[in-house]
Amino acid sequence: MKQRTAKFNIGDVVRHRMFPFRGVIFDVDPEFANTEEWWNSIPLEVRPSKDQPFYHLLAENDETEYVAYVSEQNLISDESGVPLRNPQIAQIFDKGPTGEFKPKMSFAH
Incomplete structure (x- = not known):
């Protein structure tokens, strides 16, 4: 299988193309790993x-x-600006000065 470069980054807010959910990326697999x-x-x-x-x-x-x-083909950037409420976000990310999500330095997998 040919690997591609990821379009999105850790901390990006995205939404699903077909289903009504959105979220913040906390990890990326270069290809399917489930x-x-x-x-x-x-x-x-x-x-x-x-x-x-x-x-x-x-x-x-x-x-x-x-x-x-979620596969890359099923995600698009979420530009809504609506705050996310998932309580796990605060465990993994700090909020940057312009509202972006930055991984906490202590977070590693």
């Missing part, structure tokens, strides 16, 4: 290719906050 069970649970007609970056998001929708794993 389980085959997870992969096979995606309907074939919407299953993305594995040879693209996949992003770990502190995500949220209208009902809840959670962690999501």
Whole structure:
């Protein structure tokens, strides 16, 4: 599989192209790195290719906050400026002077 350069960075706020959720990126895999069970649970007609970056998001929708794993092709930048409410954000990020998310120095995986 040919790897591509990631379009988004850790700390970027993004939203899903098709589903109503958004979040902040806290990790990036250069290509698919989840389980085959997870992969096979995606309907074939919407299953993305594995040879693209996949992003770990502190995500949220209208009902809840959670962690999501999303292919690059399904993400777009979120320019809404609406604050995120996921409580885990404060554990991983500090807010920069212009509102950007900067990883805390103590955070490592």
